[in-house]
Amino acid sequence: MAKIVNIRRDVDDKFYRYKMPSLLTKIEGKGNGIKTVIPNMSDVSRALSRPPTYTTKFFGSELGAQTSCDEKNDRYIVNGAHQADRLRELLDVFIDKFVLCASCKNPETDLVLTKNEDIIRDCKACGQHTGIDMRHKLASYILRNPPKKAKKTKGTHATASNGGATGGNGSPDEEGGSDDEFTKKLRAEAAVLPTADQVKVDENDWSLDTSAGAVRARQKTLEASVAGLTLGEEESEGEDPDSPYSILGKWVEENRDGSAVGFYKKAEELGVERKSKAVQIIAQKLFTDDVVKELEKFAPLFKKMVTSEKHQKALMGGIERFVGADQPELIPLIPKILMVLYQADILEEDFIKQWGTHVSKKYVDRDTSKKVRKASDPFLKWLEEAESDDE
Incomplete structure (x- = not known):
């Protein structure tokens, strides 16, 4: 059983009220499959009021190692052989950065x-x-x-x-x-709202016309607007040339030399900066033959916009259409594309594995989807070797 220690190990007071179990480690496997299992990660994380996946991922990030989080079986692993003292030091850093209040240094x-x-x-x-x-x-x-x-x-x-x-x-x-730097640029370039003196008001248009004729006219206008839309984000490309996604796609094609901030602001202007469909459109329309270098340039944009698994799927859907349907000669570049997105922390490891092994005809036809995923095999193999164990 792990001994109980102060959450803040720099506090020597034995009556300090905030306690946690001391982190335990167990090294398993050998050779390329050697790994460090943390058997009481759940107990430690519970004391910190943080999910055990956060602490495990933090260790992996700081050590440059692959991690494995099996919440169902309560098993948390960091690849490689790591001594308990080293992980406890990193745990102190995690606590300082993600648990303690920066003002009072309290872990509540x-x-x-x-x-x-x-x-x-x-x-x-x-x-x-x-x-x-x-x-x-x-x-x-x-x-x-x-x-x-x-x-x-x-x-x-x-x-x-x-x-x-x-x-x-x-x-x-x-x-x-x-x-992050991308958000700072967005805020720095944000438009200044007009002052009261700059806003002109039409004195003849100070109220809403509620007459029967005006109401019918507004209703017809609303019906015409709704007619061009579909529920959700699954509308077909080109279905409505006036939809924000069609406008965004055309704008992206015409402004490929623009900046990441510029693309985000355009999506924001159209009100779709948080939509997964917008990620798909940009990924499909932005790139050229030099897609790998362009991805590196626009990584901050995608990191800002990709905030869920649904966004990750949309991003890869746009890339599937670009390399699979528009420029099939670029399919061999899929491993390099995945590497850029993985290293930029835009795509998660678990998502890449799922995507690479499950053919889908949502964005392209089934045969094209197979070709694109087949091309990802070298990268998937690299991921497997990076976290291989004695099994």
């Missing part, structure tokens, strides 16, 4: 996702909202796998009383930079 915090896709620590002890470092690789994982009890809050709520997400006195940057 919950992770909360804001409307602006920032992550804050909501402290129950002092009431402060302090941001985490959104540049860390784990932040992207948390956004895609939010805590089960996490609540979406509006950006204004995150900066409520007591200094909000910035701590007591400052900007988000003072708390370790809660915004």
Whole structure:
């Protein structure tokens, strides 16, 4: 049984109220299959009020190692041989970055996702909202796998009383930079709202005409608008040339030399920046023969827009159409494309494995889907070898 230690190991007070089990490790396998199992990861994570997958993924990120999280069987693994002392040191870093309140250093915090896709620590002890470092690789994982009890809050709520997400006195940057570089650029280039003096109001149009004729006219206009739309995001491409997705696709083709921020702002202007369909359209229309280098350039854009498994599917759906249907000669580049997306933490390992082994005819015909996935075999094999074990 693991001994009980203070959550903050820098606190020597034996009466310190916040305790957790000491992290245990067990090394299994040999050769390329050697791995470190953490048998009490669930107990440690429960004491920290964080999912055990967060801590495991953090270890993998810091050590540059593959990880395996089997929640059903309560088994958490970091590839390679890692001593318990080293993982305990990394656990201290995790606690400091993702558990302790940056203001009072109390571990009574919950992770909360804001409307602006920032992550804050909501402290129950002092009431402060302090941001985490959104540049860390784990932040992207948390956004895609939010805590089960996490609540979406509006950006204004995150900066409520007591200094909000910035701590007591400052900007988000003072708390370790809660915004990634892409988000900072977006905010820097945000348009300034007009002042009251700049807004002109037509004095003859101060009220809504409620006459029967006006109501019928508005109803016809609404019906005409609705007629061009379909429910959800599964509308066929080209179905409505005036739909935001058709407009976005055409704009992307005409502005391939633009910036990642420019593409995001256009999607935002059309009101589809959070839609998986928008990710698919951009992935299908943006690239040329030099797709690998272009992916590296626009990785921040996709990292900002891809926030769920549905978005990951849409991203690969757009790429399937691009290389499978539009430029089949680029199909051999699929392993390099996957590597860029994987290293940029846009696609998750589990998703890539699922995608690579399940043919789908959602975006292209079945034969083309098979060819694209067959081309991914070298990358899938590389993933398997990276986490191979004695089995």
